[in-house]
Amino acid sequence: MPATLRTPERTRIRGTRGRLVGAGLLDQVVIAAANSANTLLGGVLLPKGRFGALALALAVGYFATCLNRAVVGDVLLALASRYDGEPRARLARNGLATALCSGLITGVVFVALWALSPGRGEIDLHQLIWIAPFTVPVMLHDTARADYLADRRPDKALGIDLVWAGTQAVAVAVMVLTRTPSAGGLLTAWGLGATAGITVYLLRERRLPWQGSPRAWLRETRHLSGWFTATAIVAQVQVLAISLVVAGRLSRIDLANLRFVQTVQLQPVQNLVTAVQSLLVPRASRDAADAAEPGPDGARAAVALRRRTRRLVIAFAVIGALMVLTAWPVVSHVLVRTHKFAEAAPLALPIALQCALYLLQVPFTAAMRGMHRARMLFVQYVVFVVVSLSGLTLGAGHAGLRGAAWGLLTGSTASLLCMAGLYAYAVQRVRPRAPMAARTARLAGSHS
Known part of the structure; x- marks a missing residue:
């Protein structure tokens, strides 16, 4: 019988894992704060018209960054984490080179959009010129984070993200102390932070x-x-279309109101969802793999997957309800007291309900990812986008910004219902595989 791992060795391993998990969660908080600081500070420091232009430029910048993450960062996490030594280093080198090309192309596109933008109307892309010089370091930094996380070094990812956030904070502090706040200054501070972080890496x-x-x-x-x-x-x-539809059908002021409330109320929940899923998905994946094994162990794993998902749904439903009951009146009251965003106070309720629906969807999403149902997740997201944009457009046409917010809520509702239905379909098909002898006999019969 193999020797059982005892303390202090077991304690040391658990302590190391705990530190890595803590570093991973803290890293998510830091990078989310660095990215959301522009929107939050822009809403506080800038007039709403200039803040609307900043929010639109950031939406375009985040769009490009997330596309680069899908092509490089997410794939690096999924593939490089399986290797060590030179194979992993080779993937990191090739990923960085791809991110470099992505950043260069994006910078050229942003300059072209800046040059071709008429500068009139509600859709103003002139602020993109402040992001264009920093597209390369932003893309490279995002890839560097993925490299560290794939190599199971979240503490290193946290280190370069702290460099980013610290540099950005210093630049913003200088701008505030000199009383020269501007959209270009906030975007430059964001880019300088990314440049410092990737330089350290x-x-x-x-x-x-x-x-x-x-x-x-x-x-x-x-x-x-x-x-x-x-x-x-x-x-x-979907994210970019929301900005364009609101700015185009309503106004930059309305876009500023919507983005500010979303930043204060919705974005922290989205960051929490990302962090929690990183903890739930590995366990769901192990349960789904064990459930495919023959015998009583596989049956128990399938039951455990369903039971854990059901308990998490109940827990997140309670958390979501409490959040609506507290966040809605608090955010609404604070917005009214600020006067600057008083007209955005009616958005607090639909966005609070949207946050609750996002939380309620987490257990289903984690289970689906654990069962490797990537195609179903894509279908669910298409449903979410179609219903969200349709509701946004119809709501904005009939009831202005308030109608647009309730229209977005219909998309989140449809997304949750679709995800729950797809989960019910997928989990019923998590069955033990046939024993090896039976599979061999079937294969022999098929060839006879």
């Missing part, structure tokens, strides 16, 4: 982004990038 790892091969990356990873990229495109098209 490249010096520490002794890598140059042009040492790899984008062609080799695409050739080696094309079997993974399909659903990742398709889902990311749909997700980011």
Whole structure:
């Protein structure tokens, strides 16, 4: 009988895992804070018209960043984490080279959009010129985070993200102290933070982004990038379309109101969802794999997967209800007291309900990812986007910004119902595989 691992060795391993999990969660908080700071500070420091233009530029910038993450970062996490040594280092080099090309192309596109933008009307893309010089470091930094996380070094990812956030904070503080707040200044501070973070990574790892091969990356990873990229495109098209529809059908003021309330109320919940899923998906994946094994152990694992999902749904339903009952009146009251965003106070209720629906969907999403139902997840997201944009457009046409917010809520409701239905379908098909002898007999019969 193999020796059982005892303390203090077991304590040491558990302590190491605990520190890594803590570093991973803290890293998510830091990078989310660095990205959301622009929107939050822009809403506080800028007039609403200029803040609306900033929010639109950020939406376009995040769209490009998330596409790069789908092609490089997400694939790096899924593939490089299986390797050590030179194979993993080769993937990292090729991923960085691909991100470099992505950043260069994006920068050229942003300059073209800036040059071609008429500068009139509600859709103003002139603020993109402040992001264009920093598209390369932003893409490279995102890829560097994925490299560290794939190598099971979230503490290193946290380190470069703290460099980003610290540099950005210093730049913003200088701007505030000199009383020169501007959309361009906030975007420049964001880009300087990314530049500092990726510089630390490249010096520490002794890598140059042009040492790899984008062609080799695409050739080696094309079997993974399909659903990742398709889902990311749909997700980011939805985010960008919301900004364009609100700015186009309503106004930049309305876009500023919507984005500010979403940043205060919805974005923290989205960050929480991302962090919680990173903890739930591995356990759901192990249960789904065990449930496919023959015998009583497989049956118990299938029951455990269903039971855990059911308990999580109940827990998140309670959390979501409590959040609505507390966040809705608090946010509404604070918005009214600020006067600047008093007219956005009616958005607090539909966005609070949207947050609750996002939380309620987490157990289903984690279970579906654990069962490797990527195609179903893509279908669910398409339903979410179609219903959200339809509700947004109809709501904005009939009831202005308040109607647009309730229209977005219909999309979240349809997304939850679709996800629950797909989960019920998928979990019923988690059955033990036939024993090896039976499979061998069937194969022999099929060849006879």
